[in-house]
Amino acid sequence: MNFRFLPWIGLVILASAIAFAQQAQRSNNEFYFFDEFKAKLLAGGKIQLSVVGKPIKADLKSQALKLEALLFEGVMVRTKGQSLAINAATISGNVNLTISRPSSSKIAGSNQTVEIQSAKISYVGATNTVASQGAVSIERNDVSASETMSLSAGSGEARLFEPGISSARSPFSSLHLDGGVKGILTGVAIEEGKPVLDSSQKPKKTIVNLTCTTLRYDDHAGKMTLSGNVKLWGDHPMLFGNIDAKQVVLIFSELGEIDEIIVTGEPASTTITRKPPPARK
Amino acid sequence: MISVVLASCAPGTSKRLSEITGTETKKTVLESAQTSSGELTSYGDRVPRRALWSIRWKTAELVYSQDGKAGGSMTDVEGDLFANGKKASRFRAQRGLASVKNRNLNLSGGVTIETSDPPGTLNCESVVWNPDTETIEAHGKVYVTMETIQFGPFDKLVVSPDLKEISTPGLASPKK
Numbered sequence: 313m314n315f316r317f318l319p320w321i322g323l324v325i326l327a328s329a330i331a332f333a334q335q336a337q338r339s340n341n342e343f344y345f346f347d348e349f350k351a352k353l354l355a356g357g358k359i360q361l362s363v364v365g366k367p368i369k370a371d372l373k374s375q376a377l378k379l380e381a382l383l384f385e386g387v388m389v390r391t392k393g394q395s396l397a398i399n400a401a402t403i404s405g406n407v408n409l410t411i412s413r414p415s416s417s418k419i420a421g422s423n424q425t426v427e428i429q430s431a432k433i434s435y436v437g438a439t440n441t442v443a444s445q446g447a448v449s450i451e452r453n454d455v456s457a458s459e460t461m462s463l464s465a466g467s468g469e470a471r472l473f474e475p476g477i478s479s480a481r482s483p484f485s486s487l488h489l490d491g492g493v494k495g496i497l498t499g500v501a502i503e504e505g506k507p508v509l510d511s512s513q514k515p516k517k518t519i520v521n522l523t524c525t526t527l528r529y530d531d532h533a534g535k536m537t538l539s540g541n542v543k544l545w546g547d548h549p550m551l552f553g554n555i556d557a558k559q560v561v562l563i564f565s566e567l568g569e570i571d572e573i574i575v576t577g578e579p580a581s582t583t584i585t586r587k588p589p590p591a592r593k
Numbered sequence: 594m595i596s597v598v599l600a601s602c603a604p605g606t607s608k609r610l611s612e613i614t615g616t617e618t619k620k621t622v623l624e625s626a627q628t629s630s631g632e633l634t635s636y637g638d639r640v641p642r643r644a645l646w647s648i649r650w651k652t653a654e655l656v657y658s659q660d661g662k663a664g665g666s667m668t669d670v671e672g673d674l675f676a677n678g679k680k681a682s683r684f685r686a687q688r689g690l691a692s693v694k695n696r697n698l699n700l701s702g703g704v705t706i707e708t709s710d711p712p713g714t715l716n717c718e719s720v721v722w723n724p725d726t727e728t729i730e731a732h733g734k735v736y737v738t739m740e741t742i743q744f745g746p747f748d749k750l751v752v753s754p755d756l757k758e759i760s761t762p763g764l765a766s767p768k769k
Contacts, residue, residue: 350760353711357741362764390741 342396343384345369358399359388367406372397375437376412376475381405386435397437404432409442411472413483416568417457424454426483428470443469452483458515459499459568465527466491479531481568487529493538495522501549502569508549518548520570524560536562544573550584628653632672633664635696637724643678646698646722648689664691670700674722674729674754681755682708686720698722704731706756713739713756726766728753 343349346365354360363384370379373395386401403409407430415422428451430444448468452461468489473479500515501508507515525540537559538544544555550570558577565571573584633655634647650667670689674682687702701719706729708714718733729752731737736745737752737759744750744759751765752758758766 348761348763350764351742351744351758353739353741353757359742364764388742396742 342372343368343370354387357389359390359396361386361388361401365405374475375440378410379403380408389437398435399437401435402432403435407431407433409433409435411442411483412475413473413478414476415454415456416459416478416480416482417454418480419456422456424452424457424459424478424483426470426472427451427453440472440474441469442472448489450487450489454483457499457568458517459497461495461497463487463489463493463495463527465489465493473531479568480566481534481564482529482531484529485531487527489527491525493522493524493527495527496520497522499569502567503549518546520544520546520548520551522560534564534566536564538562542577552584628655631655633691635691635698637696637727641678644673644675645696645724645727646672646674648672648691648698650689666690674706676727676754681753682706684720696722696724706731706752708756710755711740711757713737715752715756717750723751726751728758728765730762 343363346363346368349361349363351362352360361384365382365384367380367382368384370377370384372378374397377398381403382405384401384403386403387399388396388401389399390396407428409428411426411428412423413426415424428442428444428448430448431446433442433444433448435442445467447464447466449464450461450468450470451463452459454460468487470484470488471486472483473485479485497518497520499518501518510516522538522542522544524538524542526538528537528539529535538561539559542555542557542560544551544557544560545553548570550573555573555575557575560576561572561574562570563572563574575582575584628650630649630651631653632647632649635645637643637645648667648670649672651669653665653667655665667689669687671683671685672689673680674684684700684704684706686700686704688700690699690701691697699719699721704715704717704720706715706720715729715731715735715737717731717735720732721730722728723730731750731752733748734745735747735750736743737750737756738745739756747761749762751760751762760766
């Protein structure tokens, strides 16, 4: 009898987090509250994973991502010392994905959340991209920056910054929405770099409502392009009435304020800049 | 087919039981043997003949029949599990029960199965080797700890001999 336990077994047990448990979440459970799962270990530390849930819950700290869904199918990876992360996955059944990023206010320790709901999504970990071929809703809530964004569309793709990174404008590096886009953007009115105060001396809230056929947001360019039967209305220093056009481009400042609105189409092409013309003062 | 190697079989410990099982028309004569150590290896039906599992023990009560089938209960056991005829993992347990008829291997009491490629270990209260699927059914406080991921605790998991495929019973692979 020469059976011996190798010393690395003890090390492995100490080094590994408990990743799966069917019962209540423990502090280091990454997947929990599921009915069934199947895992296959692949080369390179990857794990092919199917999980069926009621719903499944997962908390993937390295991707600052929490999810609820009925079915998860994908490939996971765990880098040394990190929590389990999605390499690529298809997630379906009442999907609710909550992603956390630093607040765009840049106040240390404060975060904003992005909640994505859809019947089915795909997620690519390398690019932090969430895509939905069907109806999707996206809710951004940044308390520290006093900003929210609520969007819905027939389909869409959101690419987020790396975990731990946001721009001063947004947690999204890009956003593509198609088909029956509806949105509400709220924030605080800023003029000449200072918050505009209302009658009770509190920062004046702004609201921009929008509908269009397609929405493209490029954070690097600081530009949101709304196309196809665009309607824009609300209460914002840059909005001098309702806009109804073929295309509207919103140009954002470095700090995320709407600096310029370029309107193309009927009745005429118009550009609205942050400083209104003297006649409108 | 199951081959039995009896090492250190003390003289006089083997006795003829003349047990009769089944009907009068189908008699099987069994013998039992108490042995202090030994090894039993089970092979699959398919050609080429492949090992499924082998078990070694410190003490055992073996029962084997004239048709070559053998088995019994063993204590303080260890052994190997095979996948595609190659050693896939090693196990140890307090007790083992080898089923002659269906090639089942039952292990109980502090069962540990470990692999080296990739490094991993399974701990549970009992294990049943399923000859139909050539998988392990692990029962009772089941934990599987691999380099990159840990599963558990579960009441029951179905695991491949090399611990590379792990599932709950509802998503386990169908029969081979």
